[in-house]
Amino acid sequence: MGFPVEQFVNQDIDEGFLCAICQDVLRDVIMLDPCEHAFCTACIEEWRQNSTKCPTCRDDIRATKKPQRLYTNLLNALKILCQFRIRGCSVVVAVGDYTDHIERCEFNPNDHRPCEGGCGSILKRVDIIRGDHSCVAYLKTQLEQKSEIEFEILATNDKVLQIGRAHV
Numbered sequence: 001m002g003f004p005v006e007q008f009v010n011q012d013i014d015e016g017f018l019c020a021i022c023q024d025v026l027r028d029v030i031m032l033d034p035c036e037h038a039f040c041t042a043c044i045e046e047w048r049q050n051s052t053k054c055p056t057c058r059d060d061i062r063a064t065k066k067p068q069r070l071y072t073n074l075l076n077a078l079k080i081l082c083q084f085r086i087r088g089c090s091v092v093v094a095v096g097d098y099t100d101h102i103e104r105c106e107f108n109p110n111d112h113r114p115c116e117g118g119c120g121s122i123l124k125r126v127d128i129i130r131g132d133h134s135c136v137a138y139l140k141t142q143l144e145q146k147s148e149i150e151f152e153i154l155a156t157n158d159k160v161l162q163i164g165r166a167h168v
Contacts, residue, residue, distance in 0.1 A: 038067055
């Protein structure tokens with residue numbers, strides 16, 4: 001559950017930065033004690049549901065620990081392409097800054113924000129940037145939908161009154 005190697009600018013990634021479980025570049029890295037083999041946290045947590053041994057050397061796992069700072073710094077310096085590149089993002093970012101970029105990426109389809117015009121609409125950030133939103137058109141649609149609902153309520157009320165009169 002790491003980063004796919006294909007997502008990196010330089011795909012010649014040192015083997016020490018690959019998770020032996022998922023075969024991807026380590027994400028949220030954790031080391032085992034005492035053997036110090038490194039894995040994605042999610043991968044090793046899933047592994048430990050079925051085994052108490054290291055997937056690489058088969059030593060007993062006593063504990064997990066954070067990797068040394070130098071190791072983390074080298075991993076975090078690797079350059080990775082944004083996962084939204086197929087949507088148009090051309091940003092290349094260091095692994096250590098990846099999560100922050102994804103949260104702010106204008107091409108993230110899950111990034112929704114309230115309209116700054118005050119109409120009450122919740123918009124994709126990319127639509128805000130592109131100017132694809134019209135408060136007037138949004139409010140007109142809302143009003144039309146409200147009118148249709150009111151019409152249905154009035155029609156239902158008329159039917160109820162007619163049924164009530166027929167039974168009196």
